[in-house]
Amino acid sequence: MTTPAFPTGTILGYPRIGRRRELKKAVEAFWAGRITADELETAAAELRAATRERLASLGLGRTDSSIPEAFSYYDQVLDAAVTVGAVPTRFADLVAADGTIDLAGYFTIARGEGDRVPAEMTKWFDSNYHYLVPEIGPETDFHLASDRLVREVAEATVAGFRTRPVIVGPVTFLLLSKPSEGAPEGFRPLDRLDDLLPVYAELLAALTAVGAEWVQLDEPALVSESIEVDRAEVLSATARAYALLGAVPARPALFVAAPYGSLDDALPVLEAAPIEAIGLDLVRGGIPSELNAGDKVLVGGVIDGHNIWRGDLAKALDTLESLRASGATVAASTSTSLFHTPHDVADEPLLDARLVSWLAFADQKVGQVATLARALDEGRESVAAELDAASAALADRLAAPGVRDGAVRARAAELTEADFSRGDYATRAAAQEEALHLPALPTTTIGSFPQTGDIRRERARFAKGEITEGEYVGAMQDEIKRVVELQEEIGLDVLVHGEPERNDMVQYFAENLDGFAVTQNGWVQSYGSRCTRPSILWGDVSRPAPITVGWSSYTQSLTSKPVKGMLTGPVTILAWSFVRDDQPLADTANQVALALRDEIADLEAAGIGIIQVDEPALRELLPLKKADQPAYLDWSVGSFRLATAGVAPKTQIHTHLCYSEFGVVIDAIDKLDADVTSIEAARSKMEVVDDIKRSAFGRGIGPGVYDIHSPRVPSVAEVTSLIETALAGIPERQVWVNPDCGLKTRGYTETVESLRNVLAATRAVRAKVDA
Numbered sequence: 001m002t003t004p005a006f007p008t009g010t011i012l013g014y015p016r017i018g019r020r021r022e023l024k025k026a027v028e029a030f031w032a033g034r035i036t037a038d039e040l041e042t043a044a045a046e047l048r049a050a051t052r053e054r055l056a057s058l059g060l061g062r063t064d065s066s067i068p069e070a071f072s073y074y075d076q077v078l079d080a081a082v083t084v085g086a087v088p089t090r091f092a093d094l095v096a097a098d099g100t101i102d103l104a105g106y107f108t109i110a111r112g113e114g115d116r117v118p119a120e121m122t123k124w125f126d127s128n129y130h131y132l133v134p135e136i137g138p139e140t141d142f143h144l145a146s147d148r149l150v151r152e153v154a155e156a157t158v159a160g161f162r163t164r165p166v167i168v169g170p171v172t173f174l175l176l177s178k179p180s181e182g183a184p185e186g187f188r189p190l191d192r193l194d195d196l197l198p199v200y201a202e203l204l205a206a207l208t209a210v211g212a213e214w215v216q217l218d219e220p221a222l223v224s225e226s227i228e229v230d231r232a233e234v235l236s237a238t239a240r241a242y243a244l245l246g247a248v249p250a251r252p253a254l255f256v257a258a259p260y261g262s263l264d265d266a267l268p269v270l271e272a273a274p275i276e277a278i279g280l281d282l283v284r285g286g287i288p289s290e291l292n293a294g295d296k297v298l299v300g301g302v303i304d305g306h307n308i309w310r311g312d313l314a315k316a317l318d319t320l321e322s323l324r325a326s327g328a329t330v331a332a333s334t335s336t337s338l339f340h341t342p343h344d345v346a347d348e349p350l351l352d353a354r355l356v357s358w359l360a361f362a363d364q365k366v367g368q369v370a371t372l373a374r375a376l377d378e379g380r381e382s383v384a385a386e387l388d389a390a391s392a393a394l395a396d397r398l399a400a401p402g403v404r405d406g407a408v409r410a411r412a413a414e415l416t417e418a419d420f421s422r423g424d425y426a427t428r429a430a431a432q433e434e435a436l437h438l439p440a441l442p443t444t445t446i447g448s449f450p451q452t453g454d455i456r457r458e459r460a461r462f463a464k465g466e467i468t469e470g471e472y473v474g475a476m477q478d479e480i481k482r483v484v485e486l487q488e489e490i491g492l493d494v495l496v497h498g499e500p501e502r503n504d505m506v507q508y509f510a511e512n513l514d515g516f517a518v519t520q521n522g523w524v525q526s527y528g529s530r531c532t533r534p535s536i537l538w539g540d541v542s543r544p545a546p547i548t549v550g551w552s553s554y555t556q557s558l559t560s561k562p563v564k565g566m567l568t569g570p571v572t573i574l575a576w577s578f579v580r581d582d583q584p585l586a587d588t589a590n591q592v593a594l595a596l597r598d599e600i601a602d603l604e605a606a607g608i609g610i611i612q613v614d615e616p617a618l619r620e621l622l623p624l625k626k627a628d629q630p631a632y633l634d635w636s637v638g639s640f641r642l643a644t645a646g647v648a649p650k651t652q653i654h655t656h657l658c659y660s661e662f663g664v665v666i667d668a669i670d671k672l673d674a675d676v677t678s679i680e681a682a683r684s685k686m687e688v689v690d691d692i693k694r695s696a697f698g699r700g701i702g703p704g705v706y707d708i709h710s711p712r713v714p715s716v717a718e719v720t721s722l723i724e725t726a727l728a729g730i731p732e733r734q735v736w737v738n739p740d741c742g743l744k745t746r747g748y749t750e751t752v753e754s755l756r757n758v759l760a761a762t763r764a765v766r767a768k769v770d771a
């Protein structure tokens with residue numbers, strides 16, 4: 001075949017949610033039965049059409065395959081699964097006679113229904129995006145089961161475009177899958193590669209038939225060292241997969257993209273494969289020391305898809321030019337899909353103009369790619385003005401007031417070992433027992449109670465100036481009062497205020513700390529229809545005034561039970577923000593930690609005896625390369641300790657981590673030295689208990705007994721059995737009883753019923769243990 005030209009500038013993907021979260025709203029309306037499947041399809045098609053037009057107006061070509069066709073209603077991994085017919089057997093009845101699954105069925109796999117648990121959700125590489133884990137077994141009947149991607153390419157053609165369809169590659173797809181429930185011991189999804197490949201081959205042929213000249217296969221698993229399969233097998237699977245796909249007659253040209261890090265020993269494998277282009281993440285990885293790309297196109301991911309800084313455009317061009325010096329054909333691209341970034345800085349009229357000049361959201365990054373492409377085609381001089389403007393903005397940012405705050409830096413410079421250490425646990429445990437008088441198997445929740453539409457509307461009205469601050473605070477206090485009364489009535493031992501005043505557990509703190517900016521429309525998909533507005537951490541961080549003390553004191557004034565103060569930890573604040581890239585993350589983390597340390601001191605002084613510092617992102621930020629992990633664990637654990645080590649022995653420090661795969665970081669969790677740690681466990685049937693048993697973890701631990709990711713109400717019997725499993729592996733004095741995570745995404749009906757069952761189960765187990 002003759003290879004069609006690859007565009008000189010492209011992006012690996014673009015936000016799917018819509019500039020005003022149109023997709024979220026349409027999908028949620030469909031779930032609520034307010035619109036039909038056809039109406040949802042229409043809304044999605046309009047969104048795709050608008051995206052193509054916008055990308056063309058920003059400088060990508062309409063017909064040169066530079067615009068990625070990368071839409072998803074919920075998740076790209078679920079899309080790949082339903083495309084290849086990998087529907088878990090518990091959902092088999094949703095599959096039509098012709099092997100396809102409709103939109104309602106697709107969402108059912110994602111969200112569960114009745115007693116059918118949804119596909120498991122887990123973090124996509126080191127990002128705050130969650131994908132749905134495919135379940136693959138010997139029984140999985142691979143076949144081309146969806147023509148959605150083919151139809152989208154055809155839809156683009158009708159609108160006058162030739163786009164580049166994007167799909168998760170076969171190796172990554174299987175490496176991210178888990179064995180299905182009935183799979184025999186030792187079965188690995190990768191064992192099914194040879195059965196899967198013909199389906200990809202069929203898809204490629206179908207894409208050619210509708211006019212696709214290039215297809216993008218995303219293979220980020222190739223850059224990760226956190227994959228359990230032996231590296232040699234990953235590499236041989238990659239070689240086999242692309243030898244076979246390369247041999248498909250009448251296929252589009254193949255562009256294999258490897259975002260999130262360097263390919264290392266997978267690069268020679270791709271270089272030797274019969275594919276036509278390789279995508280390198282040159283933001284995370286450097287230029288490979290050896291390049292043998294032959295006549296393949298090297299697509300240089302030099303524009304950071306995972307952050308929002310305008311960055312050093314001249315340096316990006318230098319990188320592309322050195323890549324070209326290897327003799328290869330080079331194109332400019334983003335390091336990852338842009339779906340980690342918000343749509344457009346122009347949608348942020350309230351942001352400071354100077355800050356705006358330092359930023360590039362998705363649309364601005366597309367413009368940067370177009371600039372680099374022009375430089376590659378027409379020479380550096382043709383874009384001299386753009387390069388100079390970017391360099392000037394970068395220089396302005398580095399020197400701007402607030403980026404370096406002398407007082408913050410002086411304080412960080414004076415820290416000593418002692419600031420990171422609380423002292424002996426046995427002494428603390430005794431002091432806490434005396435101060436708190438908690439029963440055996442103490443019960444608590446993770447912090448948030450349901451964020452009702454009413455709460456969000458009050459906040460929106462306050463933001464618009466329709467109600468006064470006093471009215472807003474009054475409304476939130478009324479909510480806190482209801483939540484306290486509810487918890488007392490249910491019989492929980494350690495109460496929370498429910499977090500109604502927080503739009504988000506990170507954004508709320510960012511709004512109240514110096515060094516951060518927040519956005520109005522900077523939404524980024526986190527999972528399904530759920531989005532966050534990551535804050536922008538641009539300068540040195542400090543706390544101008546107490547943040548949570550008033551709310552916690554108010555809550556404590558309503559009850560004689562202990563109220564748990566509630567903060568978000570430094571690692572999570574960094575992980576879920578866009579963080580300055582001009583200094584090590586470790587330094588930034590310590591600044592956030594010092595601000596939190598002051599908040600904790602104020603909470604303690606106000607009589608709050610238990611303080612939880614959430615670190616759900618501790619695992620997420622773990623580097624994908626093993627060599628980078630020890631340094632990360634060192635500073636991340638250090639920042640948590642710096643935040644919490646200032647308290648008296650009798651003050652009980654809690655932490656919370658979501659997600660079950662925590663065997664990996666159990667040593668780090670131990671080193672956090674929190675008195676009590678709550679973790680997800682219900683969904684994974686208490687597998688974590690084995691990790692804990694093996695690790696000799698000696699402090700308080702609350703393995704979740706209620707899966708808050710689904711509206712399902714766990715029965716008393718179910719919760720009882722989970723508590724008993726915990727007690728079979730962990731000494732009773734260490735065990736706490738709590739849900740897996742916060743309740744903010746749940747409704748009140750199921751929450752109240754579930755918590756009552758948790759309490760009933762706890763009482764039953766306590767009675768047995770006492771007897």
Ligand SMILES: Nc1nc2c(c(=O)[nH]1)N[C@@H](CNc1ccc(C(=O)N[C@@H](CCC(=O)N[C@@H](CCC(=O)N[C@@H](CCC(=O)O)C(=O)O)C(=O)O)C(=O)O)cc1)CN2
Pocket residue numbers: 128451453456457459460502503504505506507526527529530531532533576744745
């Ligand atoms: N940052 C972050 N990352 C996280 C988590 C998290 O809690 N925060 N949890 C884990 C799971 N991820 C999640 C991500 C988002 C949400 C979530 O609930 N998001 C909400 C938005 C939360 C928010 O910012 N709410 C704002 C704005 C709400 C809003 O949409 N307001 C309306 C107006 C109000 C109305 O009339 O309803 C509007 O702007 O249109 C507020 O409460 O103030 C959503 O998508 O619906 C939950 C979990 C991992 N990563």
Ligand code: MET
Pocket residue numbers: 446447448499505566614616656658741742743744
């Ligand atoms: C994503 S972890 C959530 C912890 C937080 N305290 C909450 O309950 O919502």
Ligand SMILES: [Zn+2]
Pocket residue numbers: 446616656657658740741742
């Ligand atoms: Zn959580």
